[in-house]
Amino acid sequence: MKLSRLLLPRDFALALIVIGLIVAIGVRAPVFVTPDSLVGVLTDTSFLFMLTLAQMAVILTRGIDLSVAANLALTGMICALVSRALPDLPIAGVIVLAIVLGAALGAVNGALIAFLDIPPIVVTLGTLSVYRGATFLVAHGAWLTSKDMTPAFLAFPRLSFGGVSILIIIAALVSFGFWVLLGHTRLGRGLYAVGGNPVAARYCGIELGGQQFFVHTLAGAVSGLCGYLWVSRYGIAYTDIAQGYELTIIAACVIGGVSIAGGIGTVAGALLGALFLGVVVNALPVINVSPFWQMLISGAVILTAVVINARSAKRPGKLILRPARNLEGTA
Amino acid sequence: MAAALASQSAAAPILTLSGVSKRFPGVRALHDVGLTLRAGEVTALIGENGAGKSTLVKILTGIYQPDEGEILIDGQPITCDGPRDAWAAGIAAIHQETVMFDELSVAENIFMGHMPLAKGGRVNWFNMRARTRHVLKRLDADFDADALLRNLSVAQKHLVEIARALSHDARIIIMDEPTSALSAREIGELFVIIEQLKKHDCAILFISHKFDEIFRVADRWTCLRDGEEVGSGAIADVTHPELVSLMVGRPIGSVYPKRDVKRGPVVLEAEDISNATEFDGVSFQLHAGQIIGFYGLVGAGRSETMQGLFGLSALTRGSIRIDGKSVKLHSPDDAIRAGIGYVPEDRQTQGAVLPFGIRANMTLASLGAHARNGFLSYAKELATTRKFGARLSVKAANWEQLVGQLSGGNQQKVVIGKWLASHPRILILDEPTKGIDIGSKAAVHEFIGELASEGLAILLVSSELPEVMGMADDIIVMHEGRIVKRFARGAASAEAIVGAALGDHGAHA
Numbered sequence: 001m002k003l004s005r006l007l008l009p010r011d012f013a014l015a016l017i018v019i020g021l022i023v024a025i026g027v028r029a030p031v032f033v034t035p036d037s038l039v040g041v042l043t044d045t046s047f048l049f050m051l052t053l054a055q056m057a058v059i060l061t062r063g064i065d066l067s068v069a070a071n072l073a074l075t076g077m078i079c080a081l082v083s084r085a086l087p088d089l090p091i092a093g094v095i096v097l098a099i100v101l102g103a104a105l106g107a108v109n110g111a112l113i114a115f116l117d118i119p120p121i122v123v124t125l126g127t128l129s130v131y132r133g134a135t136f137l138v139a140h141g142a143w144l145t146s147k148d149m150t151p152a153f154l155a156f157p158r159l160s161f162g163g164v165s166i167l168i169i170i171a172a173l174v175s176f177g178f179w180v181l182l183g184h185t186r187l188g189r190g191l192y193a194v195g196g197n198p199v200a201a202r203y204c205g206i207e208l209g210g211q212q213f214f215v216h217t218l219a220g221a222v223s224g225l226c227g228y229l230w231v232s233r234y235g236i237a238y239t240d241i242a243q244g245y246e247l248t249i250i251a252a253c254v255i256g257g258v259s260i261a262g263g264i265g266t267v268a269g270a271l272l273g274a275l276f277l278g279v280v281v282n283a284l285p286v287i288n289v290s291p292f293w294q295m296l297i298s299g300a301v302i303l304t305a306v307v308i309n310a311r312s313a314k315r316p317g318k319l320i321l322r323p324a325r326n327l328e329g330t331a
Numbered sequence: 332m333a334a335a336l337a338s339q340s341a342a343a344p345i346l347t348l349s350g351v352s353k354r355f356p357g358v359r360a361l362h363d364v365g366l367t368l369r370a371g372e373v374t375a376l377i378g379e380n381g382a383g384k385s386t387l388v389k390i391l392t393g394i395y396q397p398d399e400g401e402i403l404i405d406g407q408p409i410t411c412d413g414p415r416d417a418w419a420a421g422i423a424a425i426h427q428e429t430v431m432f433d434e435l436s437v438a439e440n441i442f443m444g445h446m447p448l449a450k451g452g453r454v455n456w457f458n459m460r461a462r463t464r465h466v467l468k469r470l471d472a473d474f475d476a477d478a479l480l481r482n483l484s485v486a487q488k489h490l491v492e493i494a495r496a497l498s499h500d501a502r503i504i505i506m507d508e509p510t511s512a513l514s515a516r517e518i519g520e521l522f523v524i525i526e527q528l529k530k531h532d533c534a535i536l537f538i539s540h541k542f543d544e545i546f547r548v549a550d551r552w553t554c555l556r557d558g559e560e561v562g563s564g565a566i567a568d569v570t571h572p573e574l575v576s577l578m579v580g581r582p583i584g585s586v587y588p589k590r591d592v593k594r595g596p597v598v599l600e601a602e603d604i605s606n607a608t609e610f611d612g613v614s615f616q617l618h619a620g621q622i623i624g625f626y627g628l629v630g631a632g633r634s635e636t637m638q639g640l641f642g643l644s645a646l647t648r649g650s651i652r653i654d655g656k657s658v659k660l661h662s663p664d665d666a667i668r669a670g671i672g673y674v675p676e677d678r679q680t681q682g683a684v685l686p687f688g689i690r691a692n693m694t695l696a697s698l699g700a701h702a703r704n705g706f707l708s709y710a711k712e713l714a715t716t717r718k719f720g721a722r723l724s725v726k727a728a729n730w731e732q733l734v735g736q737l738s739g740g741n742q743q744k745v746v747i748g749k750w751l752a753s754h755p756r757i758l759i760l761d762e763p764t765k766g767i768d769i770g771s772k773a774a775v776h777e778f779i780g781e782l783a784s785e786g787l788a789i790l791l792v793s794s795e796l797p798e799v800m801g802m803a804d805d806i807i808v809m810h811e812g813r814i815v816k817r818f819a820r821g822a823a824s825a826e827a828i829v830g831a832a833l834g835d836h837g838a839h840a
Contacts, residue, residue: 205664
């Protein structure tokens with residue numbers, strides 16, 4: 001496997017930028033670049049890694065899922081409630097519940113989009129509110145804190161193996177899963193195809209609807225998994241957890257080079273986009289920069305990324321003509 | 332052309348085009364074309380698909396700039412560097428599909444881009460409405476300036492377009508197939524409007540394939556063929572068959588490499604297949620090794636018939652048999668499984684996935700054959716890509732090069748390769764050489780002949796008469812959604828085929 005097949009040039013550039021950022025922060029605050037601190041950043045960013053990949057799959061099909069954070073909150077709340085009601089439920093059961101529940105909420109999006117042909121942004125804007133509202137209602141507005149959770153429920157996200165948090169391991173497994181799915185399966189190729197050219201894909205027997213249903217269900221399953229992990233890691237469940245997080249996730253996709261127009265995006269790029277935001281969010285407090293600078297910086301980075309993407313999308317048109325003519329000429 | 336200029340009538344020419352040429356890479360779209368439009372006259376522009384009519388219209392409306400030649404208005408040379416210059420020169424075009432704003436009012440549509448302004452840059456609605464009502468009255472329109480465009484009929488929308496032209500004081504009005512979307516009654520209304528425009532001393536360029544309309548409405552004609560002007564004159568001095576033979580009168584070269592292939596058994600049988608709106612009662616039998624050419628005018632329902640065969644649209648009637656067995660094709664997936672491949676008409680929007688590399692495009696119609704348990708095999712994909720890439724001599728830097736970066740001819744080769752990789756037994760080729768350069772065209776023709784000789788059954792939809800006559804064993808001519816004529820290879824003259832496509836049944840075989 002050549003490196004060029006693993007990392008596109010722009011992914012490589014983004015990797016250099018992330019490394020440069022870490023080094024620059026390290027110069028000002030050496031404490032940030034200690035192994036412990038860096039592992040901490042990765043642990044904190046685990047949720048963003050997984051959710052960014054799920055969002056990327058949706059965006060590849062020219063869709064968008066605004067409901068992922070609301071799904072996360074609702075699933076997390078229900079997991080906490082179920083665990084309180086059934087303290088003997090093994091943790092594996094809670095995780096399966098979280099994934100199935102999240103997938104079901106995602107499938108609602110998928111069904112409305114694929115079978116009723118409603119635009120993804122409209123459907124998920126609606127379910128975003130519905131799921132948030134339901135989160136409040138299922139708990140009757142109550143906050144569930146670590147006192148309401150069983151020790152096993154709380155312990156799982158704190159497991160670590162050789163200093164590496166289970167959250168990082170789960171994120172790595174999910175990333176590997178997405179890498180296989182998107183790069184090496186028929187299904188994944190179909191996602192890129194419907195995003196790249198839905199009409200041509202249809203002529204090849206790949207229907208957009210089925211792909212949309214699949215990606216929204218998948219995004220739901222990942223959101224559900226993150227829902228349990230989020231609630232148990234932070235030891236709290238209430239209506240507003242991860243409020244607005246969907247925008248951070250979409251931002252990570254854009255920074256990672258995922259085209260909002262569909263059909264373009266890599267696992268490596270999406271992970272780097274998430275890592276970039278993770279580093280910014282974790283590093284700025286270390287060097288005593290106000291959290292409002294964080295928002296400003298990530299916004300500026302998104303705009304820069306979009307401008308760079310737009311420019312590099314134009315450039316091939318100019319570059320190609322020459323080699324193409326050469327080819328014709330030698331023929 | 333000298334003859335055309337000599338036969339001038341009393342009316343003075345408003346617009347004169349002389350010696351206009353336009354080239355595109357690999358294509359000579361127009362060569363030394365002349366055209367004269369006179370006040371109060373309708374000039375019909377006729378020619379086959381691809382004869383250069385659209386290019387001429389685009390030059391007149393400032394979308395293209397001619398490489399040579401000049402445009403004179405009232406004897407003064409003008410340059411049209413863009414659509415605005417054409418408007419300013421008094422040239423307005425009314426298009427086949429009206430491009431307007433459904434959610435805005437008639438007045439807003441008419442004055443879009445040149446709204447009358449009041450002090451401070453506000454729109455002067457009062458003035459705009461008054462001027463709209465004035466123009467509408469002139470056209471005897473029966474709707475109001477405030478009506479929303481989406482509530483109007485197609486004919487009324489045409490009126491709005493004409494009103495828009497008049498609001499610019501256009502004196503030269505180009506109508507590009509204005510009747511194609513109209514009912515018989517609406518066509519009658521349009522002709523009344525044309526008469527009124529003539530009274531107002533407008534010069535009209537009328538483009539149509541329908542000869543009955545041309546003879547009804549036009550005063551003069553100009554005929555293009557292969558980008559050259561082949562004749563012009565007064566409608567009163569010409570007959571219908573004379574115009575048809577002028578349109579097609581070209582030697583069909585022997586450059587088409589169709590070989591004589593022994594015909595195999597019947598592979599595909601369509602019986603009375605029909606769709607709600609686009610085609611009706613289409614029946615034919617296709618043998619292995621046979622090429623059936625489908626000829627007709629744009630909009631005759633040929634592509635729609637093929638899409639019906641391929642499961643892209645539902646059939647309301649009729650049956651399809653493959654190898655004698657009745658099949659139901661509800662989706663392209665069903666059709667692919669049944670052994671049908673479809674190279675669609677529009678390479679960019681229907682054929683290729685432009686942000687994909689060559690490899691991913693080549694295997695897209697046959698992913699199942701390149702995967703085991705849903706996991707793709709890179710090695711298998713590469714082998715397929717190499718095989719068909721070499722067979723079709725696709726020219727590219729490497730197999731991962733994005734298809735969007737290839738030339739049109741190479742893109743088309745990749746699309747054809749994609750369908751061959753699905754190992755079809757029946758291949759539908761819809762305008763396979765449209766918009767590709769001459770070299771690639773010959774390679775594609777050569778290849779189609781080769782495929783037929785290997786026993787593939789081919790349906791070839793083409794609007795290029797030489798291609799159909801040169802490649803096909805049998806020719807089916809469609810007109811308005813129905814088969815109107817069938818010809819065996821070599822048994823038909825070009826005039827007979829075009830005559831059938833124009834809808835005159837057996838007038839001149």
